[in-house]
Amino acid sequence: MSFKLAVIGTGYVGLPLIREAIRAGIPTFGFDIDLDRLGEMRAGRSRVDDISDDELATMLTNGFTPTAEPSDLDECDTYVICVPTPLTEDGGPDLSAVISSAEMIAKRVRPGDLVVLESTTYPGTTEEVVGPILETSGHVVGRDILLAFSPERIDPGNPRFSLRNTPKVVGGVDERSTARATELYSRVCDEVVIASGTREAELAKLLENTYRHVNIALMNELAQLAHELDIDLWESIRCASTKPFGFHAFYPGPGVGGHCIPIDPNYLSHHIRSRLRHPFRFVELAQEINAGMPAYVARRTQDLLNDLGRPVRGSRILLLGVTYKENIADQRESPARDVATALLHLGADLHYWDPYVAQWQSGGSPIPRVMDVAEAAVDMDCAILLQNHRELTPDRLAAFGQKLLDTRGVTVTGRRL
Known part of the structure; x- marks a missing residue:
């Protein structure tokens, strides 16, 4: 089946997806509200570390169209949302960009179209937030519109793993949605991993980064204690790493950075507090240690x-x-x-x-x-x-x-x- 793709958001998540789609022969629009970014892309200048200016120029030649005009997306049949989800003041995800993207798609979505959310968020967002917005179009999700979640797993600057060779998790609201999303990502990724639903796929993303967050916090606290005990923690990690099973090395550092580790676990902690009225103690303690x-x-x-x-x-x-x-x-x-x-x-x-x-x-x-x-x-x-x-x-x-x-x-x- 052919696709005519619109990627909403052309940052470190959206642009690599566009590159692989263009390489797969899929005509792709890259929608963004940042006019400066669009101007640079049209001139062949990339803001994304993993995509060179030469690669961007090739993408533009082979079917990539950067745009800020929603009407340019009218003929698309597949929409992937790759917009930022920063933290709000109370520690939850700011879904304003996701919501505005879904509202824009709802104005032009047609029966049979596929919408995929890639932006990291709390479990339930795809079905509880994006789905109802799409249904303002008069079409029913699961019957008329196909909807799925596929977490981004981009690791900026990683020379070994890219979008193409990192397994892609996909979970749809129903079997048709999962099948169509799997078909799309099979064109741009070497392996697709099917989740049983959107919530499981959403939680998988948070689990990955919470795992790292907690283990880095363990090393950061150990670094402080080992210093007081006059022990070289780095040497201890080296020795422990020789065990061929049961140990994975994490390392201390000056704090955690990027969008994923300092931000994503908070979505889960906030969601658990707001839904279950229960603290997620591991995450909250890890945040305290790493932030210090x-x-x-x-x-x-x-x-x-x-x-x-x-x-x-x-x-x-x-x-x-x-x-x-x-x-x-x-x-x-x-x-x-x-x-x-x-x-x-x-x-x-x-x-x-x-x-x-x-x-x-x-x-x-x-x-x-x-x-x-x-x-x-x-x-x-x-x-x-x-x-x-x-x-x-x-x-x-x-x-x-x-x-x-x-x-x-x-x-x-x-x-x-």
């Missing part, structure tokens, strides 16, 4: 400077890597901002180095950028390794000696978290 790591890094930096005979106030401190993940430009929820805020509050003279970030600020104040790491190793009073970009060779890091606080456990000369 930037302040802990600031305290460890203060201790390091004290040992060197310097106060934090007035000391020249270099942050190495301010993105949330290595080797990409994505800064979403990066713990570097909270680390910077804590150090600025203590009066530090803060600087940053990051080859992927041309300008950076914390709390509205611009932070000076350092270009030469070797020169900084001499000039700075101390440095904090927050993100181990590939450009930070062992020699470059070794030059800081005991002036380096290593939150990633990659050096032997610096002080590890």
Whole structure:
């Protein structure tokens, strides 16, 4: 069966889907309300780390049409919603972009069309929120309109796994919806995993990231305790990792970043509290521990400077890597901002180095950028390794000696978290 696809949202989730759809020969519209983003895409400039400008140019040549005009989607028969779902002030998901997308689709959906939600949210959103909006069209979900949920599993900057070779979970409101969604994703992914329903697929996504969230929190708390006990946690993790069964390595760090780990588990915790009036204690404790790591890094930096005979106030401190993940430009929820805020509050003279970030600020104040790491190793009073970009060779890091606080456990000369 042929598809005429509309992807709503052209960010780090939507654009990779569009790329694979174009490669599969599916004509695809990419709808977005960000006019600057659309203008850059039309000019062949990609904002998504995993898609190069050359790849984007090829997509435009082969059937990709970026648009902000809803009427351009009138002839589409398949709609995939890939819009952001940030947190609201009370900790739940902000579904405003999902709702507006569903309302736009409802104005043009026809019998037999497929709608898929990929945006991460709490279990029940597909059927309880998106479905009723689509039915304002006069068509019935499950009878006239096909509806499914398929969680995004994009890992930005991962050179090994992409949308194509990461198994795609699909759960529909009924067998017809699941079958049609499976047919779509079989064109763009090597493997499709069928869930028994939309809620199971929605929970699967939250389970993946809650698993990581909780285990990272365990390592972050252990890092603090091991430091007080004068134990090298990184060495303990290395030894434990030699066990061929029953152990999966997680590592401490300066905090958690990106959209998934700091955000997604809160959807589940909020949903359980609002529906069941019961706390999700594991998630809430993990959030507390992980959110406290930037302040802990600031305290460890203060201790390091004290040992060197310097106060934090007035000391020249270099942050190495301010993105949330290595080797990409994505800064979403990066713990570097909270680390910077804590150090600025203590009066530090803060600087940053990051080859992927041309300008950076914390709390509205611009932070000076350092270009030469070797020169900084001499000039700075101390440095904090927050993100181990590939450009930070062992020699470059070794030059800081005991002036380096290593939150990633990659050096032997610096002080590890």
